[in-house]
Amino acid sequence: MARTATRQKKTKFQSDQDELKLRAAWLYFIEGLTQEQVAQHLGISRIKALRLLAATREDGTVQISINAQAEPLLRLQRALERHFGLFEAIVAPAQDQSETSIAAVVGHATGRYISERVSDGLTIGVGWGATLAACMNSLSWREVENMTVVSLLGGLTHAAAHNPSAVAWRLAEFYKTELFQITAPIFVPHEELASALWELDDLRQLRKRAGEVDIALLSVSDISKQASIFRRGILSWEEGESLRAAGGVGDVLGRFVDAEGTVIDHPVNRRAMSINPADIRKVPKVIISSGGVRKIHAIRAGIAATNAKVLITDEAAAQAMLELPPLG
Missing domain, CATH: 3.40.50.1360 (Rossmann fold)
Structure with a gap:
């Protein structure tokens, strides 16, 4: 089953870290970029990209669908x-x-x-x-x-x-x-x-x-x-x-x-x-x-x-x- 990204119970980005996490999840899970490409696109190290992507799975950012209010933005x-x-x-x-x-x-x-x-x-x-x-x-x-x-x-x-x-x-x-x-x-x-x-x-x-x-x-x-x-x-x-x-x-x-x-x-x-x-x-x-x-x-x-x-x-x-x- 395809994995996508969401922020539960949030109607807007609540912190810069949340936004960076969501952007990383979008690029990796939705657009199919590699971890190295995600790091380059966001201007961060590959290690930080890996940690962000891991965090999206651990805290529930990555689920089945993208929050309807976040996806259009x-x-x-x-x-x-x-x-x-x-x-x-x-x-x-x-x-x-x-x-x-x-x-x-x-x-x-x-x-x-x-x-x-x-x-x-x-x-x-x-x-x-x-x-x-x-x-x-x-x-x-x-x-x-x-x-x-x-x-x-x-x-x-x-x-x-x-x-x-x-x-x-x-x-x-x-x-x-x-x-x-x-x-x-x-x-x-x-x-x-x-x-x-x-x-x-x-x-x-x-x-x-x-x-x-x-x-x-x-x-x-x-x-x-x-x-x-x-x-x-x-x-x-x-x-x-x-x-x-x-x-x-x-x-x-x-x-x-x-x-x-x-x-x-x-x-x-x-x-x-x-x-x-x-x-x-x-x-x-x-x-x-x-x-x-x-x-x-x-x-x-x-x-x-x-x-x-x-x-x-x-x-x-x-x-x-x-x-x-x-x-x-």
């Missing part, structure tokens, strides 16, 4: 991975489709994901957005040594909330790590000023450091009046309309990209004090954490722009994204 995750060439997709169930609720749910999943991956000597580059701000509320403490946080974009001279540079600061503060910041507004008045600032030795070194991080954690947004960057007046909606007219579909690190992830030729982009998405394409692990059906075109563009291999999103956005053209 796992299938959706695997479909996203194939559709966009991802190494890993994490889909969080979000019944409430309000922007605040989606940010909270996706942010929670992101906080759990990052907490399991912080380690001694890690360098992590960080973007901004409501989802990443929510992520900071779900971090789990562990003591790490020689970890470094690099902010991938500038800040605001006046901000009541959601300063673009604040997410990196909060992550560094939480884990008591070194922090490198772009000490300039995210958008300066003139592109000549932006060019001059990037010539400063400190910012030139930070730009180089940003391309050498181990992990880049980003969020993306669309170009709409609902997007934070326009709603909060960081850019005017007239500029937003101009960006859309130039082919822009989304914002990745304060740089506006077209549907295929190319940074568009526009004055706003030339005024940005942020890392160009193309500069992090070689980062070993780029994570995009973003949800909401409104943002699906921006998420797809963000994956293309950064060569992201990990996506953390919500269920409704994941289903809608599968209707978009795959990435070649």
Whole structure:
């Protein structure tokens, strides 16, 4: 009789270990991967994969069928991975489709994901957005040594909330790590000023450091009046309309990209004090954490722009994204 995987009496993943166990069981028992392939896919040692699989049998994870509520999410995750060439997709169930609720749910999943991956000597580059701000509320403490946080974009001279540079600061503060910041507004008045600032030795070194991080954690947004960057007046909606007219579909690190992830030729982009998405394409692990059906075109563009291999999103956005053209 075929064996499959389930979590009894659970409607969602209750811990990172439970999730890892369920993913291992799915890959091994459902998709027929070898133990070595399971280990490679999950980025763990073969010994740990063996222990996880053994635990699934001992604690009842492996039974006859997959829990009806867990199975659709796992299938959706695997479909996203194939559709966009991802190494890993994490889909969080979000019944409430309000922007605040989606940010909270996706942010929670992101906080759990990052907490399991912080380690001694890690360098992590960080973007901004409501989802990443929510992520900071779900971090789990562990003591790490020689970890470094690099902010991938500038800040605001006046901000009541959601300063673009604040997410990196909060992550560094939480884990008591070194922090490198772009000490300039995210958008300066003139592109000549932006060019001059990037010539400063400190910012030139930070730009180089940003391309050498181990992990880049980003969020993306669309170009709409609902997007934070326009709603909060960081850019005017007239500029937003101009960006859309130039082919822009989304914002990745304060740089506006077209549907295929190319940074568009526009004055706003030339005024940005942020890392160009193309500069992090070689980062070993780029994570995009973003949800909401409104943002699906921006998420797809963000994956293309950064060569992201990990996506953390919500269920409704994941289903809608599968209707978009795959990435070649």
